[in-house]
Amino acid sequence: MAVETVEIYWLPFSELLSFDIRILIPFLNRLEQNTFHSFKAFSKQREFLLGRVLLKSIISAKLRVCPKQIQFKKNKFGKLLLDEELHPVNNISFNLSHSNSILACAVMNGNDIGVDVEEIQFRYLNLMSKVFTQEETEYVLSFNNDARAHAFFEIWTKKEAYVKAIGHGLSIPLKSFSVPFGSQRYVGNDWGYYTINVYNNSLLTVAFRIQNNVSYKYQVKRLNLTDFLTVMEEPTSK
Structure with a gap:
C-alpha cells in the first residue's frame, strides 16, 4: 500500500517579534505587493506576507525552483491554487x-x-445551533467547562478545514454536513481528519480527500525565525 505524507507547518507570530517582515516583500510579485500594501492593519499585512512566503518556500523546494518563481491564482470562490x-x-x-x-x-x-x-x-458556544448538527451539538454538550470548549473547536475546525479543502468558500452552510468527532485521527471512505493541540491553547485540524489503497502519515513542524531567514537564501534553479 502506498503511503502519503500530510505535512503540517505552524508558526507562532511571537517568533518574529524582532524580525522586520518588510525584508520579505521582494518575494511577492507586483500584484501581491499591491495586495500587501492595501491592508492598513499590520496584523493583516503580516498574515498575508508570511503566508505567501511560507507557501513559496515549501512549494519551491518541492518543484526545485526559486521561491520568487512560484505564482498563484484563485478559483472563483477565492481558494488559492498554483497557476498551472x-x-x-x-x-x-x-x-x-x-x-x-x-x-x-x-x-x-x-x-x-x-x-x-x-x-x-x-x-462562541452560543453558535452551535446555527452551525452544528444535532449529533454534533449533543457531543459538545456532553462535556463540561474547558472540555466543552475544546469539543466545540474540535468540530468547528474540522468543518472549516473540510469547507476549505472543497474550495467552495462560504457557499456550503456548516450545518448542512456532519464531521466525525471524538478522535485525533480519522480516515473514512472519502475524507480524513487530523487534529492537534498547538501553541497558546489552540486547535489545528487538517481535512483531506482520501485516495484508494493509500495510508497516511503526518509530519508536523513548528517554524521559527531561522526558517524564514533561510528562505532569503534563494537556491539556484535546477
Whole structure:
C-alpha cells in the first residue's frame, strides 16, 4: 500500500517579534505587493506576507525552483491554487490558515486539503445551533467547562478545514454536513481528519480527500525565525 505524507507547518507570530517582515516583500510579485500594501492593519499585512512566503518556500523546494518563481491564482470562490500555466507539472495541494497568534499551512500530494487553526474560547458556544448538527451539538454538550470548549473547536475546525479543502468558500452552510468527532485521527471512505493541540491553547485540524489503497502519515513542524531567514537564501534553479 502506498503511503502519503500530510505535512503540517505552524508558526507562532511571537517568533518574529524582532524580525522586520518588510525584508520579505521582494518575494511577492507586483500584484501581491499591491495586495500587501492595501491592508492598513499590520496584523493583516503580516498574515498575508508570511503566508505567501511560507507557501513559496515549501512549494519551491518541492518543484526545485526559486521561491520568487512560484505564482498563484484563485478559483472563483477565492481558494488559492498554483497557476498551472506557469507550473504545469505539479501534484501539490496546499492550504493556509491563521488565528491571532498562529500561522498554519498544510501540504500534500494530489488530494484536496484544507486546514483551520483556532484559539479555544468560550464565547462562541452560543453558535452551535446555527452551525452544528444535532449529533454534533449533543457531543459538545456532553462535556463540561474547558472540555466543552475544546469539543466545540474540535468540530468547528474540522468543518472549516473540510469547507476549505472543497474550495467552495462560504457557499456550503456548516450545518448542512456532519464531521466525525471524538478522535485525533480519522480516515473514512472519502475524507480524513487530523487534529492537534498547538501553541497558546489552540486547535489545528487538517481535512483531506482520501485516495484508494493509500495510508497516511503526518509530519508536523513548528517554524521559527531561522526558517524564514533561510528562505532569503534563494537556491539556484535546477
